[in-house]
Amino acid sequence: MPAERMPPTPEADDLFALTREIAQKELAPRAAPAEEAGEFPREIFRLLGRSGLLGLPYPEEHGGGGQPYEVYLQVLEEIAAVWASVAVGVSVHTLACYPLAVYGTDEQRKRLPELLGGELLGGYALSEAHAGSDAGALSTRAVLEEDGTAYRVTGTKTWITHGGEADFYTLFARTSDEGTRGISCFLVEGRMPGLTFGPPERKMGLTGSTTAQLHFDDARVAAQWRIGEEGQGFPIALSALDSGRLGIAACAVGLAQGALDHAVSYAARREQFGRPIIANQGLAFMLADMAAAVESARATYLEAARRRDRGLPFSRQASIAKLVATDTAMRVTTDAVQVLGGYGYTRDFPVERYMREAKVMQIFEGTNQIQRMVIGRHLARTAALQDAT
Template identity: 50%
Template sequence: MSVPRTFASPEEADFFARVEQIADEELAPRAATGEESASYPAGLVRMLGALGVFRLPFPECRGGAGRSYEFYVQVVERLAAGWLAVAESAHVHVLACHAVSTFASDEVRDALLARMLGGELLGATCMSEPDAGSDLTSVRTRAERQNGQYLVTGTKSWVTHGGFADIYSVYCRTGGPGPGGISCLLVDAGTPGLLPGPPERKMGVRALPTAEVRFDGVRVSDTRMLGRRNRGMLVAASTFDHGRLGISACAVGIAQAALDHACRYARDSPPSDASGFSSQGISFLLADMAAQVAAARALLLSVARMKDQGLAFSAEAAKCKLFTTNVAMRVTTDAVQVLGDTGYRCDQPVERLLREAKLLQIIEGTNQIQRIAIARSL
């Protein structure tokens, strides 16, 4: 289904057309087999780096493309419609780039950011822990300062790119309990004592590696701290806000893909078939799905414009993540319903999209966490 879009320049329109081509010709045909084999599509992610996707939302003075976040989230959305694992990998990496671009020292930024934006180095963020989950203030991973270094000890869970990343942004405790004792350190993958576990066996998005990562006395220079000591929650808050928009874009993308598959199936059904457009039960279901996808996209672009204008958007990002991921869950569920027993087969894309939608209600802060953030803002 054609989605009406507007762009700020012919260059943006051309870039988006190239993204659409990659999503349709490179990502979508590989998604089913890639998910079945749980193979990380590193080559495709590097291709996006070479294309310039990672540079899009960063200012030109930092080596970025200087594009709006409104444009960037549309690119992520379109990639997700092709293969969520690739789009989410790009999104997670851009979040790691954001932390370096915004909070690293000039020396560290100059050494790393250009290589990260070009896709030469892959980033990962280590927030969750086995006993902490979405509550970053409860982390137990400890970083003790010793002679200009930090000695990091602890375990992080659900680390996207775990075992594949080149650089890890690690949230650890450098002070007392609570939010005031958290700092964020950049740790190179080859540092002795950094021990990734095997990839988790997941319900969906299996091609994107997620693993536990242990830090067994890892030594990190104090120059590798992002932001100030014991002020890591400021880094995390900024990351969360941007992360919610990226996940929202992924949600809109897979919802659109599910809608497209359902419409195609209904259109190609025989006129006498109850699963075709001639059935009011099906056509009304598709109409509701289309309205929900359009509303989710409109909210996403509205919040992205707020971010572009320099307005506070934290609460709006939480609303966006809550709404768009719930829409993705409803739309993918309804897409399976449109296809009936055919939609329940593993060789149908809508079955995979349904499993992927569930993940988006959990990561970057569960939707229950989003409700807490929204309620506090009221």
């Protein structure tokens, strides 16, 4: 059964209904063929943009939907329950817009309506081959020209979602050798002289989502498109990732919900020994555990989202949500394959794809080992403050 929602407003209720309708009518028929062929569904993102779903958590005056994160994440979950590649793409686009929306100048933010309007798609260029979990070790360099009008960018970014497909990227590059204090943030065009792309990565899952390297070879970026001050890039990146982790948590819960729905439907229809297999206690208990895990993970990300909406600290809660939700997705999708037995291992049923897609949820936006480190550090700081008082 689909997730039960408690929309905070009638507008949110309408938004959930619209998203579910689009997911069932437009996404569901295309998901399996596109994933099988490894085709990037660019027209789907345009459809979502024209429906107002690509800028939901941003202010209406900037072209966004003016929705709280609590609502945006549940929309994301509805999409992920049908097509995870698209949901991850929406999350990444939202992440790519965050630095401009939060740290950009009034003049820079005049471009937000264009980025949120639906025709353009964004990417987030932070990771490098030797600077994945350790983002502060990145080496892509941006050198300011003598006249101060532009930066020259050289280096390679890896594992970039929408690499080669995006219309713009939020780029993090080194402007000095001062460690994490030497990183700056830029908004760059998706097609610009000096920017080329590697071939798409050959991935286990999310094959409809293009992931590729970005190669910058003396690419010229106008100084007016530096976001924030020089050296402010690292805290901007961390702030953006707190919100991005909630996006991935919602995607993971949606993926788990989709797998649960298929498993319950199959178990209710499949008969063995003269009755539906869902009537067997061993299988019913497995499905019950799956349902409990999905609803618990949903509650975790919603709690973090509500803290964010209220302006409260939510970094620890975001890491907990990402950790719990993605581990849940891996476990629930694996159990869904088990419920379907041999059929679950074939590509004739979507749970096989869901299981492959769940794995990467534990890796990107900070591996789950990194999330445990973040949570542990928060606990240590809290304990130190308590001891000090």
